[in-house]
Amino acid sequence: MKALVWHGKEDIRCDTVSDPEIEDARDAIIKVTSCAICGSDLHLFHNFIPAMEPGDIMGHEMMGEVVEVGSGINGALKKGDRIVVPFTILCGECDQCKRGNFSVCERSNRNKDMADKVFGHTTAGLFGYTHLTGGYPGGQAEYLRVPFADKTHIKVPDSLTDEQALFLGDIFPTGWQAAVHCDIEPTDTVAIWGCGPVGQMAIRSAVLLGARQVVAIDCIPERLSMAEAGGAITINFETESVVERLNELTSGKGPEKCIDAVGLESHVSMGQPDTLLDRAKQMVMLESDRPHVLREMIYVCRPGGIISIAGVYGGLVDKIPMGPAMNKGLTFRMGQTHVNRWTDDLVRRIEEGQIDPSFVITHTAALEDGPDMYKVFRNKQDGCVKVVLKT
Ligand code: NAD
Ligand code: ZN
Ligand code: ZN
Numbered sequence: 001m002k003a004l005v006w007h008g009k010e011d012i013r014c015d016t017v018s019d020p021e022i023e024d025a026r027d028a029i030i031k032v033t034s035c036a037i038c039g040s041d042l043h044l045f046h047n048f049i050p051a052m053e054p055g056d057i058m059g060h061e062m063m064g065e066v067v068e069v070g071s072g073i074n075g076a077l078k079k080g081d082r083i084v085v086p087f088t089i090l091c092g093e094c095d096q097c098k099r100g101n102f103s104v105c106e107r108s109n110r111n112k113d114m115a116d117k118v119f120g121h122t123t124a125g126l127f128g129y130t131h132l133t134g135g136y137p138g139g140q141a142e143y144l145r146v147p148f149a150d151k152t153h154i155k156v157p158d159s160l161t162d163e164q165a166l167f168l169g170d171i172f173p174t175g176w177q178a179a180v181h182c183d184i185e186p187t188d189t190v191a192i193w194g195c196g197p198v199g200q201m202a203i204r205s206a207v208l209l210g211a212r213q214v215v216a217i218d219c220i221p222e223r224l225s226m227a228e229a230g231g232a233i234t235i236n237f238e239t240e241s242v243v244e245r246l247n248e249l250t251s252g253k254g255p256e257k258c259i260d261a262v263g264l265e266s267h268v269s270m271g272q273p274d275t276l277l278d279r280a281k282q283m284v285m286l287e288s289d290r291p292h293v294l295r296e297m298i299y300v301c302r303p304g305g306i307i308s309i310a311g312v313y314g315g316l317v318d319k320i321p322m323g324p325a326m327n328k329g330l331t332f333r334m335g336q337t338h339v340n341r342w343t344d345d346l347v348r349r350i351e352e353g354q355i356d357p358s359f360v361i362t363h364t365a366a367l368e369d370g371p372d373m374y375k376v377f378r379n380k381q382d383g384c385v386k387v388v389l390k391t
Contacts, residue, residue: 002391003141004370006056009047012371017057020137020145025072028149030083034162035062035139037370037377037387038170039196039263040312044130045374048264049314051114051130060087060127061170062139063162064391069149076150083153084169085139085146086339089125092151103336108148109134123336140370142391154343157351163358163388164350167201171386172357173342175201175261178310180342181333182257184209189250191215191300192232193293194261195223197386198310200230200360202259207231208354211257215249217242222383226360243300254302263311264318266293291318298325309334360386367391 005015020029038061043049063084066077077083089108090097096104108125109115115122115132125147128138137145146152156165175198182190190206192199195218206214207230216227219238227234235245246255297307298321307330325332349355362385365373373387 001142002367003057003137004059004367005054006044006052006058007054010045012045012058012374014368014370017141019143022068022070023145024147025070026148026150027070028066028073028077028146028153029068030062030064030085030144030146031067032062032064032139032142032144032391034064034166035059035141035367035389035391036166036171037061037140037374037389039198040129041374042378043264043312043314045378046265049130049312051132051135053131053135056128056130056135057137057141058128059138059140060129061166062127062144063156063166063169064139064144067143073150077153081153082156082158084156084165085127085144086152086154086168086343087127087129087170088336088339089127089134089136089147089152090340091148097151100338100341102338102340108152111135126336140367140389142367151340154340154347157347159351160347161358163361164356166388167197167357167360168343168346168350169339170337171197171201171360172346173339174198174310174337175203176205176342176346177335177337178202178259178261178308179205179209181308182206182209182259182306184211184257186210187212188257189213189215189246189255190257190259191217191246191255191297192259192261193217193266193297194263194311195220195227195234196261197360199223199259199261200226200385201357202261202310203227203230203232204355206257206259208349213249215246215255220380222362223380223385226385230359242296246300250302254300254305256302256305258297258301258305258307260293260297260307260309260311262293264291264313266291266311291320294318295321298328298330301328301330303328304330306331306333310337312336361388363387365389
C-alpha cells in the first residue's frame with residue numbers, strides 16, 4: 001500500500017510499504033478514505049519530539065471502512081462499518097479508561113516501559129506518534145491496523161460526510177476539551193492563542209459554550225479572518241501588543257480564561273521590546289526561552305483564572321514562571337485529548353447543525369501529494385488552515 005513515511009527532519013515521503021495485518025484478536029483493519037495533517041505532525045516533521053525512526057508511518061487523524069476484524073471484536077464492529085479512529089488508543093478496561101481518562105490509558109501503549117522511564121508514568125498508545133507512545137503505524141496510508149478496535153473507534157452516522165466527521169478523531173474534541181476545561185461562565189472573556197485548526201475549534205467551542213467574548217491571537221491573516229467568522233475578536237501579534245489589547249478588552253483586568261492552542265513551536269509575539277517593562281515583567285514574559293505563549297498567558301491571565309493547554313509540549317526543558325502563576329492563584333488544565341469522552345455530545349451537535357467542523361478545510365489533495373502538503377501546511381501557504389488527504 002501507499003503511505004506517508006517519516007525519513008528524518010523535514011523528509012516525509014510517499015512510499016510503498018507492506019499492508020497491515022491483524023496481529024491481535026482485538027484488532028481491525030480499515031481502508032482509509034480520508035485523513036488529515038495535524039499541527040502535532042509538524043512537531044515530528046521538525047524533529048522536535050524524539051523517538052521517531054526512519055520508516056515510521058505518519059498520521060493520527062483518519063477515518064475509513066472496516067475491511068477485516070479480529071476474532072475478539074465480538075460484534076462491536078463488522079466489515080463495512082464506517083468509522084473515525086480516535087488518535088488515542090484505548091483499551092476501555094483499565095482504571096483510567098473507566099474514568100474516561102482515555103489519553104492516559106494504562107494498557108494501550110505497547111512501549112510502556114520506555115514511556116515510564118522518560119515520563120515516570122505511561123501514556124496511551126497514539127497512532128503515528130513516536131515510539132514513546134507505542135510506535136503504532138499511522139493513518140496517512142491506504143490501510144490502518146486499529147488495536148483495541150472494539151473500543152478505539154467512533155461510528156459515523158450515515159447523515160455525516162467524511163469531511164463533517166473526520167475531525168471527531170482529534171481537533172474537534174481537542175478544541176472542545178480545551179474550552180470545557182475553562183469552565184466558561186457567561187461573563188467570561190476567553191483568550192485563545194493560535195488560530196490553527198485546533199485554535200479554530202476552540203474558538204467555536206468557546207462561543208457555543210456561551211463565553212461573553214472570545215479573543216483569538218495569531219499573525220496569519222487568513223487564520224485571523226476565519227477566527228473572526230467564528231465569532232472571535234482578533235489580535236495580530238505581529239502588529240499589536242497582545243497584552244495591551246487584552247487588557248483594553250477586559251477593562252484592564254485580563255481575560256479570565258486563556259487557551260494555549262500553539263504548543264512548543266510558538267513564536268515570540270512581543271516583537272518590539274517595550275522600554276517600560278521592568279526586569280520582573282521580562283522574566284515572566286520576554287525571556288527568549290520557550291514556551292513563549294504560556295509565559296504570556298501567565299502574565300496576562302486574570303488572578304484566579306484558568307490556563308487551559310491544548311498545545312503539545314514534548315521537551316523536558318520548558319521554563320514556566322511558577323511564581324506569578326502561584327501568586328495569581330491560576331489553575332492549569334491540560335493534556336492529550338480524551339477523545340471518546342466527548343464523542344456522543346459532539347456527534348449530536350454536528351447532527352443538530354450547531355457546528356459543521358468541515359469549515360476548517362482549505363485544502364484537499366491525494367495521499368501521494370502528502371509530502372508537498374506538509375510543506376504547504378507548515379508554511380501556511382495559500383491560506384492553508386487544514387489539509388485533508390483522500391486515498
Ligand atoms: P498549527 O501549527 O497549524 O497552528 C498553530 C498556530 O499558532 C499557527 O497559526 C501559528 O501562527 C500560531 N502561533 C505561533 N506562535 C504564536 C504566538 N506567539 N501567539 C499566537 N499564535 C501563535 O497547529 P494546530 O493543528 O492548530 O495545533 C495546535 C497545537 O495543538 C499544536 O501544538 C498541536 O500539537 C496541538 N494539539 C494537541 C492535541 C491534544 O490532544 N492536546 C491534539 C491536536 C493538536
Ligand atoms: Zn492531531
Ligand atoms: Zn485503558
